[in-house]
Amino acid sequence: MTAQKPAANAARPVRRTPVSAKSEQRVQDILRVAREVFSERGYENATTTDIAQRLGISEATVFTYFHSKRELCVRVIEDWYDEIIAAMEGGLPKDKPMAEQFAFIVRTHLRLFLIQGTGMCALVLSERPGSGGKSAELADTVVAYQRRYTAPLMDLLARGQASGDIRKDLPLRLLRPLVFGPMEHILWEAVATQKPADLDATAKALTEVLWQAIAAPGKELEQLRTFRQTVSSALAT
Amino acid sequence: MTAQKPAANAARPVRRTPVSAKSEQRVQDILRVAREVFSERGYENATTTDIAQRLGISEATVFTYFHSKRELCVRVIEDWYDEIIAAMEGGLPKDKPMAEQFAFIVRTHLRLFLIQGTGMCALVLSERPGSGGKSAELADTVVAYQRRYTAPLMDLLARGQASGDIRKDLPLRLLRPLVFGPMEHILWEAVATQKPADLDATAKALTEVLWQAIAAPGKELEQLRTFRQTVSSALAT
Amino acid sequence: MTAQKPAANAARPVRRTPVSAKSEQRVQDILRVAREVFSERGYENATTTDIAQRLGISEATVFTYFHSKRELCVRVIEDWYDEIIAAMEGGLPKDKPMAEQFAFIVRTHLRLFLIQGTGMCALVLSERPGSGGKSAELADTVVAYQRRYTAPLMDLLARGQASGDIRKDLPLRLLRPLVFGPMEHILWEAVATQKPADLDATAKALTEVLWQAIAAPGKELEQLRTFRQTVSSALAT
Amino acid sequence: MTAQKPAANAARPVRRTPVSAKSEQRVQDILRVAREVFSERGYENATTTDIAQRLGISEATVFTYFHSKRELCVRVIEDWYDEIIAAMEGGLPKDKPMAEQFAFIVRTHLRLFLIQGTGMCALVLSERPGSGGKSAELADTVVAYQRRYTAPLMDLLARGQASGDIRKDLPLRLLRPLVFGPMEHILWEAVATQKPADLDATAKALTEVLWQAIAAPGKELEQLRTFRQTVSSALAT
C-alpha cells in the first residue's frame, strides 16, 4: 500500500537508487522515526540529531539517504498522505447506500487523524506557503495531495447530487468546508484541550448532523417518517 | 478593550517599562511589526533581527520593551485576540432578529481572519501544547482566549435554543464545530491556494446553509427529529 | 571618618567638583548601594541597572557621578579600605599591654569582615592583576591599601620584637601570613559553608593560639630556637 | 585517580560524547586550554571564543564536547582538584616521621598552587555560593573537593594528636585554618605582588614555624635539646 504511490510519485526526484533490501529498510526506519519526531515537535523544533539518536544511528547516515532535513520532511508528509488516501480510497464501501459511505468517510477521517494526525496536520500547516516555509514547491505538493484525499468525499457528494440523495442547491465549493470543517475543528479541539474525543460517539453524532444538513430535504422528512413507521411496527410485533 | 494586562513581568528583573507617550508609541510600533513578522514566518522562523530591521531600530531596543522573543509573541497573540473579541462583542446587534445576529458573527469572523488572521491563526496553532511549543503557559492563555471569543456565538446559540429559534436536538458541544469548522476551513483554503475568497459572497452563502442546518425546522420535522433523537439515546444506554 | 582620606586620596582624580550638599549625598548613596551590589554579586555579575533600581534613580544618573562601572567599583573598594583602616588605626589601645593590642587587631579584623567583608574581599580578589581585570592601576592601589591596613599589626609585631614580647627568630615577612592567613581562612570557610562563625569565641581562640605561637617563649627555648635558626641559616649559604 | 566521573550529563539531550582516542585527545586539549583561560581571566571574563581560538578550532567544536561554558568550567575545576588530591594522597610518605609528612604536605601545597594554582584558586572562590555564582551545585562540589584535599592533613593532625606528637589542646577546627591560612596568604601575596616566592625557602620556613606552633610543646624543647647535643657532638669529632 505504501509502495504503489501513484501520480505525485512521478514528480518526486529519485535519488541514488537505493533499491537494495537493506537500504530500503533504512529509508523506512528513518521515515518512521522522522514522522514521529516531526509530528511531536513540528518542523523547526525537530532536530536531525533527535531523529538519528532515536534510531541509534549517526546523523550523517540520515543525510546519506535524504539530502536535507526539508527533503526528509517532504517525504514524511507525502507518505502520510499516501496512507490516508489509500485508506480512504481502499475502504470506501461503494456498493452500500450513500449515507453509509458518507459515514465511513467521516469516521475514517476522524480515526486517522486522532491516531497521529494532529501533529502531522500542524506540520503541514506550518509548511503552508508564505509562512517562512522556504520551498514553495512543497506548498504545491500539499495542495495537490489535499485535493486528492478529499476526492472520495467530493466524488460522493457529486454522485449524491446527481442521484437526488443530496441537496442540489449547495455548490460543492461550499459542501467541502461544510463537511471537513467541523471534523477539523473537533480534532483541533481535542488536541488543544489535550483530551482525545471518543471516536465512536463523535463520529456518529457528527455523521448524523452533517448528513441532515446536506441530504435532500424531502429525503430527510421521508426517511424520518419511514423510521417512525419501522419503529412503530417493530413495537407492534 | 485593548486590554490592560497587569504586567505579568512585574516580578522579573525588569529593565524598564516606560509608559510615556513616546514609549507607548514604540511599543505599538514593535507590536505592529512583530505581528506582521510572526504571522508571515511563524514563531521559529521569525527573527528579532527582522523585526528590528523593518522598524529601522536596533535589536536591543526591541529587548528594551519586551524581555524575550517569546514574551513579545505572547503579547502579539493576546492583542490580536483582544481585537477580535472587541469586534465581536462590540458590534453584535443584540436587538435584531437572531438570524441577523448569526449573520453578523459569521461575517465578522471571516472578515477579521481574512485581513491578517490566517498567519496569526497558524501561529497560534503552532504554539499549542505538545507540539514543541515550550511554554505550556501560553497554551492555557490561548485556550482561555479561544473560549472568550467564541462566547458571543455560543451565547446566541443558547438563547436561540431557549427561544425556539434554533433546534434543540443538537448539543452545544456539536454546534460549535458545526459553525466554526466550516469558517476555518474556508479560511485555510484561501491561504493555501493563495486566492482570498470573496468575503461578501462567501459570508452570505455560508450564513444561509448554516442557519438552515441549525434553525428550528417545521413542526413535523422537529417532532420527528426529537423522536429519533430519543430512540437513539435510548439505544445507546 | 569617611571624609578624611589621607594619602591614597591625593592620587584619586577629582571629578566634576560635585561639592554641593545634595550632590555629595547622591555620591554617598550610590557608593553605599554599589558596595551592596558589588559585594553580593561580584564585579562582573553586578549591573549598573541593579544599582540604579535599588536607589530608585536612573542609570544615567549613576554615570553622571561616576564615569564608568569600573571607576565606581574602584571607589567602593577604596572607601571600604578607608573604613577598615580607620577602624584599625583609630581603635587600637596603644597604651595597653601588647597581648591586648594583638587581641584587638584580630577581633576587629574578624568583625569587620564578617559584617560585609567577605563579598568585598572576593571583589578585591577578582580584581587582582592579570586576572582579566583590565586596569592594572587598580591592582597597585589595592596592594598599597593592603599594606596600609596591615600596618598596625606589622607595627605591633616590630615593637613586640624590640621589647622582647615577641620572638625574634621569625622575620616579619613570615609573621604577616602567620597572623592574617588563619583569619582569612576562617572567613572564607564561613562564607563557603554559609554559616557565620561565632565572632567572640572564634576571636578568642584564634588570639590565644596565635599569641602563643609568636610570643616570646621561655629563656631556654628562646635560646635554643635562636641557635637552631643560626645553624640553619649557616647551612643554607 | 584522575577520576572517572560518571557522566553527569547522561540525562541531558547530549549531542555526542565521543570516546575514541582522537576524541579523548580533543577533550584533554580543550580542558588544558580552558584551564589556562579560566585561571587567567576568571569565569565571567573568559570567553569560549578565546578558548577556541587558542586551540585553532571552531567555537562549535568546544560545545560539541561540553554542553555549556559552565559545564566546561566545572570539569576544569574538578580535574584540577583531582590532580592536587592525587599528588597529596599519592606522595605522602606515611612511613616517615610525622614532622616530615607535615613538611611534605606544606611543600606540595605551595608547589602545586605556585605553578598555576592562584588563578584557579580565584576561579574557585569566585564561584562560591552567594557571590553571584548562579549554580549552587558547583558550590557543593567545590566544598566537597575542598574537604577531600585537606583530608590528608587533617588525618595527619588527628594521628599526631593521638600519638602525642601534636598538642591536644587545639581543636581540629582551629588547626585547619592555622595551617592552610598562612599558606594561602603567602600564595595570594605572591600573585598580588607579581613576584613568585622562592618555593624551597618559603616552604622550609613555613613548615618550621607551623610545626613549632602545633607540635606538642614539650616535644619541641626536647627536640631542640637533642639537636644541640647532636651538633655539639658532631663538632667534637
Add this chain to the structure above:
DNA sequence: CATGAATGAGACTTCATTCAT
C-alpha cells in the same frame, strides 16, 4: 555504506554607555 568529527552561519540576549531634552 556508515560514521566520527568539525564547523559556518546565525539566533537570542545582555549591558555599559551616550545623548538630547
Add this chain to the structure above:
DNA sequence: AATGAATGAAGTCTCATTCAT
C-alpha cells in the same frame, strides 16, 4: 542635575550539513 531612550558590541549556544576515513 536628571533621565528616558537608544544602541554597539559582544557573548553563549544550536544545528543542519560536509567530508575524510
